[in-house]
Amino acid sequence: MRTVLIIDDNPGVREALALLLSLHDIRALCAADPAEGLALLEREAADLVIQDMNFSADTTSGEEGRVLFQQLRQRHPDLPVILLTAWTQLEQAVALVKAGAADYLAKPWDDLKLLATVENLLELAESNEALSQTRRQRRQRVDALRQRYALGDLVFASDAMISTLEMACQVARAPLPVLITGPNGSGKERIARVVHANSAVAQGPLVALNCGALPAELIEAELFGAESGAFTGAGKAREGRFEAADGGTLFLDEIGNLPLAGQMKLLRVLETGQFERLGSTRTRTTRVRVVSATNADLPAMVAAGSFREDLYYRLNVIELRLAPLAERREDILPLAEQALAEHERQTGRTVRLGEAARAALLAHAWPGNVRELRNALARAALLCREELIQPTDLGLAAAAPAQAAALSHRNLDEPSREAVLAALQSAQGVVARAAQQLGLSRQALYRRMDRYGLPREGV
Structure with missing residues (x-):
């Protein structure tokens, strides 16, 4: 179950937030001060923290909240944090957001806005965890193959x-x-x-x-x-x-x-x-x-x-x-880097892919597959005038700007509608089993089903 840790010295605030979250199937852990909150995190896992900025009645500087946030970052660097702040502490809160806080909300908060922020951050955390797990499993499979077999x-x-x-x-x-x-x-x-x-x-x-x-x-x-x-x-x-x-x-x-x-x-x-x-x-x-x-x-x-x-x-x-290469886009950039490394060994000249060139490589359809990719990199390495390869050096058919932007910013591990549907069919409609196949949580899979217009019943 999704869990949020609330750290606030006001019992009324803790109770109100815990009740609001529980009505939306989110478990709440509560702590009255920073020390209690940090100790609680050592015993129980949380997916998100909502912390107050001020814990002393005689000060409104937000210094205690800043120290708490820094301690959370040091001990739990991937844990998202929402800051609850009074208007007098907005400048401090903005500075902490720049330092890595997920967001800040002013007191008194708006329930709908707070819930939307929490839901978005929890979904992002779930996706990141699922993707991290997928990448770890993929690296383990690659390492196991390289250690056991001759792959050249x-x-x-x-x-x-x-x-x-x-x-x-x-x-x-x-x-x-x-x-x-x-x-x-x-x-x-x-x-x-x-x-x-x-x-x-x-x-x-x-x-x-x-x-x-x-x-x-x-x-x-x-x-x-x-x-x-x-x-x-x-x-x-x-x-x-x-x-x-x-x-x-x-x-x-x-x-x-x-x-x-x-x-x-x-x-x-x-x-x-x-x-x-x-x-x-x-x-x-x-x-x-x-x-x-x-x-x-x-x-x-x-x-x-x-x-x-x-x-x-x-x-x-x-x-x-x-x-085909179009169905294994995670291979595109590693293959491109290998081609450039071969060029450097042969010519002694070092060239690198710029971000725009990377986006162009990911956006291209590659009808000629790996052979076309290697030819494009060989051409670019020879023709580029600077150390950084630009899209024009690759000689690829220009992709539509919107398509290139979408592909360059799309997470390549995000399951497509077809992948979600195939997993559901393979799992005979059992969402928990399909979610496991895709490396997602059940809630994350439900959200993708809704996004892709797939029915939750009768899959």
Whole structure:
């Protein structure tokens, strides 16, 4: 239950405030002087303090209130404080607000204004605590991944990326095919490298082939090798990627571009570990962990007959979905900082992101994902004339000013309407369970439901 500590030497004030708060489901703790209030805070937790500015009948300077506020700041720096002040102490109260007090109210107070102030501060405190807890949990998950697994220089901070990496590392040691899905430029090859680095064949080679970068007639030769004279231009025998990756991992990017004939041969290798070079009748054996990736809709391709259904299910034993950068905005600034650090190592020149540039990065839609982000930072690092990068240096399509401002000031941990609705549906309408999933208090979730126009009943 939300709790407010009232520190005032007037019993009538304490009783009136406690009654007013209790009528709005807010628990009140009461103390008659600073020493009692500070001692009470050592025994019981409070979400907010309402303190008087004057505790002696023979003085109206507000000095005791100032000392009490300083002691509260020292012992409980995150605890919001509302000052109750007489008109003669307004100057002192204003100075304390500048020093960190949440607000001040003059005596006699207006009940509606006081309640509105208390409610707003309590909601802010709840949100801050929930967000702090979410960030702590996120940091713990990131630290646990880095301590336990080989992640190289991979930079990530979003829940979506953490979840993908947790699953990638969990399944890495199983000798099963992995299919990585996600849009172009989102970093699928980096996830493939994480799978390899944490697999049972991590000491073996990691060999990559982009199935979309070669003509159809050459892909089979690249995969399985070819004997001399097997096709025009094959002047000498050559090994394929399966031979080169023996005892390690073969990463097949853009697997959706593999021709049907190559799909059939790939299926055979996955099922038996056997293949023949083009132009040879000798059967060869390979032990390879296959990781494939695609930005295509393979189920739709299966339905259209352009991708073999049996191969799809053979490749998709484990699927890792890599979200687009627009769905993991917490990764944008860390990735940008990494790109600038790489530029500094290569050129010796230090450049930094200005606040306006940060806002522009957060406001951009990033249709090209991480690749587009890194290109934008490389461009900005080269073209900016000062040490501080400005939005114009990034070369991004200009976002509407209102949109850029909203995104730059929006807390990226604030759950969207879709996230709230999904949590409620997952929890079958049980608000307490949905709130726990979102890292919010039940009251905070109710307020977001009201804000998003979601019904409290029948979710």
